[in-house]
Amino acid sequence: MPLNGPRPSSSKTVSTDAPTSSTGDCADVQKNPQRFMKPGEDTTWCFSWDGPSETAKNRRSMTGTPGMVWCDVVQGKMVEQATRESICGHHVFTGKIIDKTGLPAGEITGTVAQEVFTKNSETGFDENFFLRITDATGEAKAGMTASIAAECVGACQQGPDPWKGNASLQKGTVLEGTWHRSWTGTTGHAGFKIGYALVFKSGNKDSKPAAIGWTWAKGADAVRCDNEITKYAGCAIPTFTPTMEFNRDKYPSASDYMSKQSVFLLGKPGNEYYGGKPLHREADDKKAGDNRNVVCDKTFNKIDNFSGKFEIQCDEYPFARTKESGGQLGIKSGSECAYQGELVPGGTQAGGAIPNFAYSVKSAKASSAPAGTAACARSGMSKNDNEGIGGDLARFFTKNRVLDNDPFWVY
Numbered sequence: 001m002p003l004n005g006p007r008p009s010s011s012k013t014v015s016t017d018a019p020t021s022s023t024g025d026c027a028d029v030q031k032n033p034q035r036f037m038k039p040g041e042d043t044t045w046c047f048s049w050d051g052p053s054e055t056a057k058n059r060r061s062m063t064g065t066p067g068m069v070w071c072d073v074v075q076g077k078m079v080e081q082a083t084r085e086s087i088c089g090h091h092v093f094t095g096k097i098i099d100k101t102g103l104p105a106g107e108i109t110g111t112v113a114q115e116v117f118t119k120n121s122e123t124g125f126d127e128n129f130f131l132r133i134t135d136a137t138g139e140a141k142a143g144m145t146a147s148i149a150a151e152c153v154g155a156c157q158q159g160p161d162p163w164k165g166n167a168s169l170q171k172g173t174v175l176e177g178t179w180h181r182s183w184t185g186t187t188g189h190a191g192f193k194i195g196y197a198l199v200f201k202s203g204n205k206d207s208k209p210a211a212i213g214w215t216w217a218k219g220a221d222a223v224r225c226d227n228e229i230t231k232y233a234g235c236a237i238p239t240f241t242p243t244m245e246f247n248r249d250k251y252p253s254a255s256d257y258m259s260k261q262s263v264f265l266l267g268k269p270g271n272e273y274y275g276g277k278p279l280h281r282e283a284d285d286k287k288a289g290d291n292r293n294v295v296c297d298k299t300f301n302k303i304d305n306f307s308g309k310f311e312i313q314c315d316e317y318p319f320a321r322t323k324e325s326g327g328q329l330g331i332k333s334g335s336e337c338a339y340q341g342e343l344v345p346g347g348t349q350a351g352g353a354i355p356n357f358a359y360s361v362k363s364a365k366a367s368s369a370p371a372g373t374a375a376c377a378r379s380g381m382s383k384n385d386n387e388g389i390g391g392d393l394a395r396f397f398t399k400n401r402v403l404d405n406d407p408f409w410v411y
Contacts, residue, residue, distance in 0.1 A: 006273065030102040038208065043105050043139070045200065045210030048094045069113040069128065080217060082240040084400050087222060088115040093212065097139050097202055106138030106202065108169070116194075116222060118235035120401060123183040123225050125235050129162045131198070133173040143203015144169040153193040155185040166201065183225035183235065189403060191221030191238060228283075229401050236401040241278055243409040244396045246389065253343065254315060254385035257377075261317045261339060262410055266375040269317075269324045270410040280323040281397060283404035291327030292320040295334040295378050303380055305344045312343060315381035319393060323405065326376030334378045341379025 026046035029036050036044040071081040071088035080089040090113045097106040113130040131146060145166035152158045162177025169175075183190060194216055201209040216222035217239045227233035246255035262268060268276025282288050296314035304312050316334070318324040326337050402408055 026096055026098075029096075029098050033098045033102045034100055036098075037100070041208055043097050043099050043202070043204055043207040045207075046096050046098055047210070047212050049091060049212065049214075069115045069130065071115070082217075082237050084236050084240045084242045085118050085120070086115055087216060087237050087239065089113070089216070091214070095140070095200055095210070095212075097204075097207065104138065105204075106140035107136070108133060108140040108144065108200070109135045112198065116216075116237070118223055118225075118237060120234045120236070120399060121232040123233045123235060125181055125223055125225075127179040127181070127194075129177060129179065131173075131175040133169050133171055136169065136171045139202050139204055139207070141170070145201050146175065147199045148175075148196065149199075150179060150194060150196045152181050153195070155183060155190045156192045157182050157184050169200075181223075183233070185225070186233075187227060189224060189226030189228055191224040193219060194222045224401075226401060226403060228403055229398050234401055238406075241272075241407045241409060242396070242400040242402065243272070243411050244393060245411045247392060251385040251388045251392075254381055254389045257315065257341060257379055257381070258317045258389070258410065261377040265317075265338060265377060269375060270408075272409045272411075278407035278409050279318055280405050280407050281402050282321050282323050282325065282328070287328075288321045288325075291325035292316065294327035294331060295320070295325065295337065295376060297333050297335075299333050299335040300378060303342050305342070311383040312380045313383050313386045315341075315379050315386045315389075317377045319390075321393065324375075326374055326378075329374050329376060331374045331376070334376070336374045337376040337378050338373055339377035339379070341377065343380040343382065 026048055029044060029046035033044055036046075069088050069090060070086070071090050080087060082088070090111060092111050093109070095108045096104050099105045110131060110133040113132065114127060116125060116127045118125040127150075129148065131148070136144060146169050147166045148161055148163065150158065150161070159180040162179060163175050167173075167175050181192070183192075195213065196215070197211050197213045199209050199211040201207070221238050223235055224238040225233065225235040246258060248255040262271040262276065263274055268274050270276060270279045272278070282291065295316040300314045302312050302314065304310075306312070314334075316326065316337075318326070320327065326334060331337070396402070396408075400408070
């Protein structure tokens with residue numbers, strides 16, 4: 001396992017609130033059912049929502065499998081599963097029809113399974129939605145119907161519901177369909193909150209309909225679209241914090257150096273596994289340039305231990321294109337950074353063409369580069385590694401639509 005921890009999961013959980021019911025908690029309803037009934041009604045509803053089930057394993061395709069979503073595997077409690085391009089939930093519910101005496105007149109159990117998919121270069125995004133009825137008893141056995149409605153809040157256009165009107169329900173019913181939504185904006189970025197109302201009605205004409213409602217991610221934006229990355233507008237899941245993985249094969253020196261600094265610098269910037277805080281993108285080119293000029297200023301001693309074989313550059317961590325750069329910590333010079341590194345001969349890769357930092361890193365001599373106390377680092381680095389990692393960072397921002405001040409991890 002690398003020093004900075006194990007490889008991060010391809011999907012992560014995000015917190016969510018329990019859905020709300022249009023009636024009340026089952027304990028309250030059964031204790032005083034007539035409080036929840038209007039004149040002429042002889043039954044009412046109550047719901048319990050047992051929590052979604054998800055998986056932290058790699059996303060898997062459910063194409064052609066009715067009522068299945070990629071997080072349909074492991075039981076969980078009030079969390080949803082997300083990647084940067086998709087968010088997925090699998091909610092288990094129980095609905096009870098309660099008579100005037102507080103006794104159950106019928107019961108329905110089922111699952112709501114849903115997944116939202118975004119695309120990096122498109123402003124349209126789809127949601128697959130499934131309702132599965134696993135059991136129905138008493139008054140819930142005959143004449144039951146369900147309708148679904150959703151609201152996408154913001155500059156969002158939404159197509160027809162997954163099914164029309166009130167659909168008949170019985171044990172084993174699977175209702176499924178797809179919402180298509182799209183961003184109606186053309187500049188900047190916009191986030192969308194998506195809320196749902198699932199309405200049930202029993203076959204008893206004297207029983208009122210009842211609804212359960214919920215949102216994604218505690219009411220946070222479920223999807224965000226923008227045209228701030230490259231020439232193509234696109235969308236992403238903002239509740240998922242992506243991880244930039246260093247290419248240790250192509251850029252071993254810089255990868256090793258930055259991985260170590262994410263562990264050893266104060267606050268462990270960018271290191272999720274050891275309890276650090278995420279880095280945040282600095283999208284302003286001038287500020288990024290200023291950051292670089294502060295950390296890699298004239299006090300940097302570009303020691304060449306390779307007799308001119310490699311072009312040695314100043315490599316800083318955290319990146320100049322982050323809000324955590326030493327240049328934004330208030331330092332006046334890179335000499336104040338806590339780590340001062342020097343590239344030295346050691347192991348090699350590709351026939352000796354690239355110095356391997358895993359065997360070639362050491363602190364610069366105190367006499368030539370005394371270390372400061374700020375949570376930043378700088379080191380001599382081959383041009384290949386320094387500029388290669390920088391290019392990977394730019395492509396990572398593009399692929400994951402990481403906007404200004406968006407958080408991200410490194411690995």
